[in-house]
């Protein structure tokens with residue numbers, strides 16, 4: 001039998017955005033449930049960030065609402081310090097996410113005026129239907145790793161990984177490693193590899209340096225027709241948000257790549273009391289600002305309803 005549960009606010013995702021919303025709702029005594037598909041909160045930082053990862057922005061810009069990392073925290077927090085800060089945040093606000101709950105479908109029921117959200121328990125495969133008045137999407141911009149379709153990639157005999165699987169360069173000592181992509185992750189992973197004694201090359205696709213034309217069993221052919229041998233390829237080629245795979249009729253708020261359609265500062269509010277937190281490409285500062293704005297909006301609606309004697 002499919003279980004059904006009702007709540008005022010349903011939050012999907014227990015990363016920094018979902019946790020920030022939870023804390024802001026808690027202090028206003030607004031009931032909520034937060035669903036997380038993984039076995040822990042802050043899973044991106046706990047499971048998919050490399051060992052040497054530091055916050056790229058100073059701590060003032062990476063603080064969640066209502067509790068800062070404190071004066072003793074380092075200016076550019078290392079990953080482990082940030083993970084500890086978020087663990088303390090969860091404990092302080094007594095946030096209890098429902099782990100192993102992967103949201104697979106959500107739609108607005110016009111007749112009932114409520115959201116209907118289906119979540120699969122990834123341990124038992126049981127489905128629970130959550131009915132909520134407000135729905136907050138806090139699934140992050142890094143939901144799914146993206147590896148581009150390059151001819152011959154499946155033939156490559158060496159290691160092929162995405163940056164989200166990279167931990168440290170110890171196993172690449174003396175190996176020829178190609179890093180594809182030169183954002184923060186690509187640059188930092190290349191530096192880490194070099195420190196561990198790997199022979200590292202970076203592909204930066206621009207008019208000066210060539211992109212990849214084709215991959216063979218042990219080598220890569222570049223667009224300038226140069227071919228070079230590699231033992232491993234690490235794709236630091238980004239991520240995509242996966243919400244459009246399960247949110248019905250999302251196109252008033254998200255495009256097909258899961259990016260917000262509305263521009264800052266009106267990006268976080270959708271129709272029918274749907275909100276998006278942390279999808280504005282403004283990192284943790286955006287997460288924090290969105291959380292405060294969304295919870296203020298929810299509170300204003302509830303006050304208005306209460307003033308008009310409406311039940312919710």
Ligand SMILES: Cc1cc2nc3c(=O)[nH]c(=O)nc-3n(C[C@H](O)[C@H](O)[C@H](O)COP(=O)(O)OP(=O)(O)OC[C@H]3O[C@@H](n4cnc5c(N)ncnc54)[C@H](O)[C@@H]3O)c2cc1C
Pocket residue numbers: 012013014015016017018035036037038041042043044045048049050053054055056057061062101102103104138139140141142143185242246277278279282283284285287
């Ligand atoms: C390597 C790396 C370094 C970064 N460094 C910085 C930095 O220095 N400064 C900065 O501001 N930002 C940085 N970022 C950006 C990063 O996106 C934010 O720091 C932060 O993690 C965003 O929080 P979030 O809650 O929006 O998303 P996430 O942390 O991605 O959390 C989303 C959560 O939603 C869950 N989820 C997704 N889909 C579902 C579903 N269908 N059902 C249930 N749960 C679901 C996920 O499992 C995840 O736990 C970095 C990102 C990466 C990858």
